Amino acid sequence: MKISRVLAVLAAGFLCVTGAHAAADGSDTAIWGKVKNLLVGDRTVIDDTTGAVVELEAPVRAEDAAVVPLAVRTKELPGGVRVTRLHLVIDENPSPIGGTFTFAPMAGRADIETRVRIEAYSWVRALAETSDGKIYMARRYVKASGGCSAPAGKDMEEALARLGKMKIKLEEDAVAAGRPNAAQLMISHPNSSGLAMDQVTRLYVPPHFVRRVEVSYGGEPVMSADVDFSISENPNFRFWFVPKGEGELKAVIVDSKDLKFESAVAIRPALRGS
Template identity: 60%
Template sequence: MKHRRQLLIMAPWLGLGLAAAGPLQAAPSSREDQPEASPQWLKVRASLFGQRPITPATPEQLQLDAPVRAEDAAVVPIAVRSRLPTTGDQRLEKLWLLIDNNPSPVAAVFTLAPGSGQADIETRVRIDEYTHVRAVAQMSDGRLLMATRWLKASGGCSAPPGKDPAAAQASLGRMRLKVEGEPQPGKPVLAQLMVSHPNSSGLAMDQLTRHYIPAHFVRRIDITYAGQPVLSADLDISISENPNLRFWFVPQGAGELKAEVVDNQDLQFRSSLQLQPARAL
């Protein structure tokens, strides 16, 4: 229980008081047909957004793509897709990825720089029990929009690592950064960042020692192009082993696509890719 109580306060932006002294009591689970009545969501909502109104998003504005029932609760693919503008006075500027029933419900907070071209983000997460997953978008005028999806999976946060610990340590911090297709100036380009990292939740037990594996996870990713910000992500234990992030950006000319990663032990890793966008004929 000690390890679980420690993990419940890992996301300092929550301030939910979930790690109070005394035995940890299980909160009532969410019901699929009552997404707004989830007790976990009510706590997260109050902590992050206070009394600000949150409007249900239309599918054209914002939607979540994820399997209804995950094959592997420790590696659940999830995508936030949006057609909200990325430029102008009413652009999308921040996205929260929230998992109600996870020990740390705030899986990720993405901050998008102006002009990213397309506000679609894909990653992989752990799911601890059947839960509502939410994407909350903040517009530059302060409006909040939300898409919600019910997801069936359990045990992902305490699942044993998929890689031998020695091999995981040997490859720690190796990164791959790539783009799809031939980049062209002024047009959105899909990019992918892959990071070799155990992203240990602190809830998984070493099957040999019977001790909990200490939490060790990527907590921050910053993406820039030609020295200008593209995307930043504040992450927590809900992101799967070997974090994988797909995102869009708009190159205006030749430049360096650069990723900087910091984990909760303050280890830093960097990767870059030099691009020379070709103009369409």
């Protein structure tokens, strides 16, 4: 089953599920069992409690449940093995799979940082799939509630006026060839969950969110993501890429209404030692 199809199935199946909060002393929730089967079937998931392969950074208690910062970091592995895919799972969200991120070799590092909504106290998980077929999991219990049903932080008319505007920001003034460089993709989009009420009309705002992100360099894939409304309003992704020469770093997004937006920045990397 394609990842986008899995996301759609989960969004439909769990949209009305709130249930009891996950217990802080037990991570094997019923929802996690269902999500795990949909994502990886009966394959073994290795609980990486030492961070040997994957680490998840998240607050113990979120300041704002609608904008919870998360960072997933992976380690270099021996023998040419690399992390090829990350799954972000928030057990108690209406749609538990927040996103699946696929990394091409040009990414250099299979790391991702973003901001998410959390609807109820929940286990948050990062699953890392490696090129040798293994799956590792890092997890954190995050205390937050009401993130998916919180009203938009900005006026909806203003948000729609800026719909699809994007900016790619490089974290260093000089991009180095042949090694991973960090970049940030910022997207203007309300990412409406369909669960939030307009405070003026008292009607629920229809769902409208970014569902697909593709990043390339010089026409070659770097990173792609299938995401949903668990990602916060105005999605923000920090990722890595390895330029080998001059090229264009390009991002293409598609939202749940099949609207497509693009942005690109020309890169002229410096050679090492220059």
